[in-house]
Amino acid sequence: MVTIKDVARLAGVSISTVSRVINDSKPVSKEVREKVVEVIKETGYRPNDVARSLVTRRSYLIGVIVNDLSSSYVAEMVKGVEEIGKMYDFDILLCSSYYDKDAQLKYLRLLDRKQAEGLILIGYKYDKEIIESVKELNKPTIFFTRDLIDDTLKYVRIDSKSAMYEMTNYVIKNGHKNLLYISDYIDKSTYENEKIQGFKDAANDNEIVKYEIIEVEGRKYKEGYKFGEKLSGRDFDYTAVVCTNDDIAYGIMNALFDNDIKVPEDVSVVGYGGYKEGKIIRPSLTTISEPYYDIGAVAIRNLIKEIEGEEEVENKIDLPFTLIKRDSLNNIKK
Amino acid sequence: MVTIKDVARLAGVSISTVSRVINDSKPVSKEVREKVVEVIKETGYRPNDVARSLVTRRSYLIGVIVNDLSSSYVAEMVKGVEEIGKMYDFDILLCSSYYDKDAQLKYLRLLDRKQAEGLILIGYKYDKEIIESVKELNKPTIFFTRDLIDDTLKYVRIDSKSAMYEMTNYVIKNGHKNLLYISDYIDKSTYENEKIQGFKDAANDNEIVKYEIIEVEGRKYKEGYKFGEKLSGRDFDYTAVVCTNDDIAYGIMNALFDNDIKVPEDVSVVGYGGYKEGKIIRPSLTTISEPYYDIGAVAIRNLIKEIEGEEEVENKIDLPFTLIKRDSLNNIKK
DNA sequence: TTGAAAGCGCTACCAA
DNA sequence: TTGGTAGCGCTTTCAA
Numbered sequence: 001m002v003t004i005k006d007v008a009r010l011a012g013v014s015i016s017t018v019s020r021v022i023n024d025s026k027p028v029s030k031e032v033r034e035k036v037v038e039v040i041k042e043t044g045y046r047p048n049d050v051a052r053s054l055v056t057r058r059s060y061l062i063g064v065i066v067n068d069l070s071s072s073y074v075a076e077m078v079k080g081v082e083e084i085g086k087m088y089d090f091d092i093l094l095c096s097s098y099y100d101k102d103a104q105l106k107y108l109r110l111l112d113r114k115q116a117e118g119l120i121l122i123g124y125k126y127d128k129e130i131i132e133s134v135k136e137l138n139k140p141t142i143f144f145t146r147d148l149i150d151d152t153l154k155y156v157r158i159d160s161k162s163a164m165y166e167m168t169n170y171v172i173k174n175g176h177k178n179l180l181y182i183s184d185y186i187d188k189s190t191y192e193n194e195k196i197q198g199f200k201d202a203a204n205d206n207e208i209v210k211y212e213i214i215e216v217e218g219r220k221y222k223e224g225y226k227f228g229e230k231l232s233g234r235d236f237d238y239t240a241v242v243c244t245n246d247d248i249a250y251g252i253m254n255a256l257f258d259n260d261i262k263v264p265e266d267v268s269v270v271g272y273g274g275y276k277e278g279k280i281i282r283p284s285l286t287t288i289s290e291p292y293y294d295i296g297a298v299a300i301r302n303l304i305k306e307i308e309g310e311e312e313v314e315n316k317i318d319l320p321f322t323l324i325k326r327d328s329l330n331n332i333k334k
Numbered sequence: 335m336v337t338i339k340d341v342a343r344l345a346g347v348s349i350s351t352v353s354r355v356i357n358d359s360k361p362v363s364k365e366v367r368e369k370v371v372e373v374i375k376e377t378g379y380r381p382n383d384v385a386r387s388l389v390t391r392r393s394y395l396i397g398v399i400v401n402d403l404s405s406s407y408v409a410e411m412v413k414g415v416e417e418i419g420k421m422y423d424f425d426i427l428l429c430s431s432y433y434d435k436d437a438q439l440k441y442l443r444l445l446d447r448k449q450a451e452g453l454i455l456i457g458y459k460y461d462k463e464i465i466e467s468v469k470e471l472n473k474p475t476i477f478f479t480r481d482l483i484d485d486t487l488k489y490v491r492i493d494s495k496s497a498m499y500e501m502t503n504y505v506i507k508n509g510h511k512n513l514l515y516i517s518d519y520i521d522k523s524t525y526e527n528e529k530i531q532g533f534k535d536a537a538n539d540n541e542i543v544k545y546e547i548i549e550v551e552g553r554k555y556k557e558g559y560k561f562g563e564k565l566s567g568r569d570f571d572y573t574a575v576v577c578t579n580d581d582i583a584y585g586i587m588n589a590l591f592d593n594d595i596k597v598p599e600d601v602s603v604v605g606y607g608g609y610k611e612g613k614i615i616r617p618s619l620t621t622i623s624e625p626y627y628d629i630g631a632v633a634i635r636n637l638i639k640e641i642e643g644e645e646e647v648e649n650k651i652d653l654p655f656t657l658i659k660r661d662s663l664n665n666i667k668k
Numbered sequence: 669t670t671g672a673a674a675g676c677g678c679t680a681c682c683a684a
Numbered sequence: 685t686t687g688g689t690a691g692c693g694c695t696t697t698c699a700a
Contacts, residue, residue, distance in 0.1 A: 003692095003693055003694085004694060013670080013671085014670070015695095016695085016696080017669090017670065019695060019696085020669095020695095022694095023695080029669060032669085032670085046446055047447060048447065048692090048693055049448045049449065049694095050384055050387045050388050051693030052693080052694055052695075053384045053676095053694090054382075054385055054675095054676050054678090054692090054693080054694070054695095055675075055694055056676085056695065056696095059384065069413040069416065070409055070610075072406060072409070074409075075409035076403075078403055079403040083430060083432070086429070091427055091448065092427065093426065093428075094412070094416055094426045094427075095416070095420070095425075096413060096417060098417070109380065110425070112380055113380050114383045114384070115384050136378070221614065254614065258616075276406075276611075277614055280611055280615060281616075282615075282616060293404075337678085338678060338679095339677080347686080347687085348687040348688070349688095350679085350680080350681095351685090351686065351687075353679060354686090356678095357679080359680085360685085360686095361685065362685070362686085363685060366685085381677085381678075382678070384676090384678090385677035386679075388676090388677080388678070388679095388691095389677085390678085390692085391692075670700085671699090672697105673697090673699105674695105674698100675695095676693105676694085676695090678691100679690105679691095679692090681688100681689085681691105682690100683688085684688100
């Protein structure tokens with residue numbers, strides 16, 4: 001391994017000079033610079049960022065803790081984080097905790113020891129202990145989570161109340177008067193509460209609309225499917241099912257399909273999230289698209305701003321959603 | 335920021351002693367150890383891994399370069415890499431190149447400067463220049479790619495020839511005698527060549543089977559859909575379509591569905607890959623499952639073995655595939 | 669414009 | 685069992 005010392009010796013200059021040409025930090029005479037550059041080329045010298053980090057106290061590392069990278073929306077967010085991070089010469093240290101609090105704590109410590117300059121936490125909800133640890137670290141941190149329990153933290157988020165309001169309204173405009181809302185956890189996360197509120201508001205704004213809210217245990221495809229089977233087995237007069245997320249919607253749609261109930265002819269189903277599968281599944285899913293890539297991108301952009309001390313950064317950043325109109329919702333207006 | 339020096343001073347010992355208790359590297363008397371531990375607790379001291387790296391010449395960093403994290407199979411592999419890596423105290427530096435050669439080169443240099451101890455490259459195919467750069471770095475490296483152009487490199491892979499043989503055979507066993515194989519790039523990657531060979535072998539082993547091979551431009555859903563539409567528009571007498579990957583299969587199935595051609599009643603479709611969507615789509619997709627998580631896990635496990643100099647590691651690691659029998663293939667044997 | 673030297677926070681050697 | 689110290693590879697003063 002060739003070091004700055006070797007280059008200096010071979011070029012017949014001091015290491016200070018070599019440092020100057022590498023970093024372009026101070027004037028160096030043309031001849032000397034050329035000589036140094038030549039030696040660097042010949043030797044294939046590459047500066048050691050670890051040593052550099054030690055003295056500059058900059059790591060250009062940002063720690064990202066996720067629960068599960070195999071959720072497509074998480075991967076999409078991480079992609080946004082990574083790509084925009086690289087634009088500003090920051091690198092991503094990836095940690096996946098698989099919903100385990102102890103793992104999250106461990107990674108927090110790890111990221112601190114590795115001198116990460118900022119943190120991005122992407123997860124369903126965070127324990128108070130995690131929040132405390134994050135605060136202790138005293139590093140720029142941005143959360144993306146479904147449960148906003150601390151107002152002093154920085155979040156990137158979607159206005160899910162408005163989103164669900166708009167979706168519900170769209171369903172009603174399509175002639176639906178008897179709605180079923182499928183929730184994952186009622187009253188256990190701020191995000192879900194907001195969605196339910198948006199749903200209720202839209203329903204209540206229209207007096208002839210009846211609705212019911214049912215909680216399923218979990219928020220994955222499997223639980224959606226299970227509920228869909230239950231629903232198939234009994235008489236119901238809902239004309240539309242509004243799901244709190246796409247995974248549940250897929251599950252319900254498939255269970256209905258497998259039980260010969262036609263979507264959207266017999267009953268409409270809409271989702272929330274805008275996962276990739278929504279356009280592949282048949283009928284394609286009407287849903288709210290959350291801009292996951294952008295969420296990641298905006299999160300890291302703001303984090304870097306804060307790291308660089310550029311300016312005061314917003315604590316809460318709201319990103320726009322999109323209503324994606326596809327085929328799983330029937331227009332039943334006569 | 336509290337350093338080892340502060341701890342030493344506060345505990346009234348030398349920094350060597352503090353180092354010893356942190357690392358448990360040499361015997362320290364009980365009383366002294368307790369004192370030091372106490373000071374560490376009080377001050378919240380955390381060792382600086384950057385400084386440690388500099389002197390130990392270990393970074394415990396592994397660089398992972400991918401093309402696109404939003405491919406579900408890539409995310410799945412990275413998840414395997416990350417989780418198993420963490421088990422051995424290695425961290426993942428994530429770089430996503432979006433199919434750009436220059437970005438790949440840049441990340442190779444970056445990872446070198448950051449003192450990454452090993453590299454995992456996940457990509458469709460690699461340019462010779464990339465291969466050269468990788469070799470120059472002289473770091474343990476493992477590839478997962480569709481094009482195995484250099485025998486001296488280390489790969490983790492699937493025996494795709496056998497996999498496609500088995501799939502084709504299974505299709506034939508279900509009574510299909512007129513097959514269409516959809517390839518992405520004929521003769522442009524070793525992996526695709528192997529698949530085609532497996533397909534041909536299976537078809538040729540059975541004299542009454544006719545087949546045709548068609549190349550579509552690209553390997554995504556979109557191209558599959560385009561081809562599916564073309565296919566719908568004309569008369570064909572294939573009874574089964576064997577696709578080189580799941581994305582193309584989804585595209586074809588949906589195009590057929592949208593054109594009122596029923597899968598599998600009118601024509602069967604099978605895929606290759608085992609992406610997550612395959613079990614959500616209706617009819618669910620018969621396909622070959624490649625164990626992406628395991629590929630990542632095995633890759634990093636072997637990389638770490640090599641880094642630790644534990645033993646001689648295999649150059650080529652073949653991982654088992656699984657034939658997933660689902661609903662998109664019809665049994666038409668009479 | 670250049671060089672010498674201090675020092676970033678730590679490990680590991682040698683001596684006591 | 686402990687402490688002193690050299691040094692990892694680099695940046696950055698300070699002086700020349």
